[in-house]
Amino acid sequence: MRHLARVAGGAAVLLAAATLRAQEPEPAAEEPAAAASPVDAQAGHGDATGEPDDTGAPAAPPSAPVRGPRPRGAPAAASPAPGSGDLLPPGFRERARVALGPLEIAPIALIALQAAPYVGDDALTQAGDVAEQPGFRLRRARAGLRGDVAGLVRFALSTELAEDDAGTARIHEAWAGVMAARALEVIAGARTVPFSRSAMTGAGDGALAERPLAVRAIAPFTQVGIQAEGHFEDRAFSYHAGVYNAFQRSDRFYAGHAEGLAPLGNRFEGIAVAGRLATEPQGPLGRTLQDVARSPFRLGVGADGFFSDGGARTLYGASADVLVHAAGLHALVEVLWTAANPKAVPTQPMAQVTSVSSLALVLEAGHMIVARKLGVSGRVEWIDPNLDVEDEGDNLVLTGGVSYHAYDDLVKAQLEYTHREELGGLSLSNDALLLQLQLSL
Template sequence: MRHLAGVAGGAAVLLALSTPRAQEPEPAADEPAGAMPADAQGGAVESTGEPESAPEPAARPEAPERPRPPRERPARAAAAVPPAPAAPGAARDEPLGPGFRERVRLALGPLEVTPIALIALQAAPYVGDDALSQAGDSAEQPGFRLRRVRAGLYGDVAGLVRFAISTDLAGGDEGTARIHEAWGGVTAMPALEVYAGARTVPFSRSAMAGAGDGSLTERPLAVRAIAPFTQVGIQAEGHFHDRAFSYHAGVYNAFQRSDQFYTGHSESVAPLGNRFEGIAVAGRIATEPQGPLGRTIQDVAHSPFRIGAGADGFFSDGGARTLYGASADVLLHASGRHALGEVLWTGASPKSVPTQPIAQVTSVTSLALVLEAGYMIVARKLGVSGRVEWIDPNVDVEDEGDNVVLTGGVSYHAYDDLVKAQLDYTHREELGGLSLSNDALILQLQLSL
């Protein structure tokens, strides 16, 4: 309890010292991101929510007088949704006002370049004695963690070609740099855009949303365990009638996952090619009939009622395992409220002669359900969210791996969605076997561009 009291006191001091700006005029739709149709891959990914791009605000005086296609936010290259431009009367001269991401770009003739930056520092004042990172816990001991450090560039050539490259500068236990995404695509026709490279697989709305665009510090534990995330391959996608209907389809190197369910899939950029694996395919269909939901899971802008739904699946014929999965999701935005529901199912069957050593000896089927809701008390400033997850890593076995995970938190947006602070508490209850002490209190400070 002393840990909780200390953190609560620190959060109170932080809020007291912060001088909130006057509430921004609301944009017509959701977050006007300087983002591009991205990995929302869920019509969201990367997402990110299914991530999300948006029609650009009014063109600058020197810009050519021609319509521009929606842009994608780099971190979510598969299905980010374009948020609408800011409402008339928005303070366009305010550097960090709504829609600032659309103004953070460099034009070099037909080429426009936008920076990608994501920094997330976590502090864990309280962590249960049984917490384990291999089991998906955010921390094992009280202390600090540089959760994400990402940098890169997104480029657009006259709306005909788009590309992105970004690097995780604190990946793995050693903090070594690794490529997060590297892709290029032809985007002349919204009905058929083709991308090649390392990009988020169109599976699960939460996975396709950007890492920094969630309502809580982490994506759902079930999604981190089941979704393939970034893989190398070729994708096609199309969007019709302002995303009233969207589709995604892709072919990739076969996926690899850990023997430990909660460690999830490995994300390889295949520097040595496809040495040991086979081929994987994935697809998604989605609809947002009232218009794009925007880049973030939260309804940060107090938008009118909007709903989005999607369903997807993958099949991976790997050298060590055959993997398959499916998921369905619904996201609702209305007057600052958001509600998210996802169901995820996956299976893994070992090969009789695996190309790599694995511990799995029999087929395993996993199932998970995620429910989340929240409310932005002050638009673009202060919000609260809660989430419940039911996870069964092996439906044929009852053990400590069967979990109910409860997470609640508050988010304070210091400068729109550029800088925010989040405080979450997670309680994890084992449904079989021993009950472990693995709760955690996490404070995260984040910069996301």
């Protein structure tokens, strides 16, 4: 508990600092809010792997706003002129596109290097900790392309280049979608499942270096299937629905789900379905969880769920979230629930022999002290992997950190400390101090 006291003291200092307002003038123009779904924003940044991070984009929001259909032959929208002395003015990602007739393409790049100066002796990556020993880690190295054809077909293809110690590359996402109208787009391929706002937000677009531990353990992230989505009245109402190969999760709760890219088809599993409803009545909140532009009050509310009839387990999941942006403040509340029921004759070996229900609550808040430059954030997670058992798996996770944006959200540095307290059984030494340097395009 001594660690907990130190973290609480640090959090108080961060909150006090967050109340200070920058003495420099507000930016002349607010970053255009992304009109695309959070998944689009993720195009290339989201993460979804059994060892999460593995992606992003809603998730988390798209890397580039999705435009409505453009008449064939019509010129692309003109790029806004850079502001005086502004090297990377708002909207630079949307302008980083190359037009080849009706085809427009843009690069996907996500590089994240992590350094852990301090790691507790009991830390284990298999248990969801960011590191096991002090040192360095190439957390993400992703490259690819996204684009559209005449505003009617969107696509994205990206590869994770640092998947394991051997440097094995794997497909992170590969999908294409036909947009009949903003009310209906049908997308096929490997893409983030519409479940959990934090999971749908791009891996490089969070306020802290890692997504919540609860989300990494519960969300299915990228899976292969067919999705439909639609947005009405500038995202005042949005829906997502999809059918996928059934999800496969690990026997270890904190190892999460495997990402099934199905190169050999659906050999051993069944079918999964997922859906999400969301509203942003004051207009789109944009790509990032942080209110980097210190925008007017905006509210986002979403709820989602999935059912997976797999060969080894039947899985159920549900989550709900609320995100608020206001004058540089952001506040996120997310609750997640999942249940796993083992099959009597599983198609794959597994250790689970009885039904297990899990519940988690995530609370996050932060403030951009200087718009597009400097922010502080804190997060609290309560996680119970098995509601019927009290053990070391029941965790309270406290994370606090600061982020410095060198060039808007293209290059940023994040420094944070995580304290993980076991609520049952032994108290483990698994705190960590983490520094992350990131480039996200």
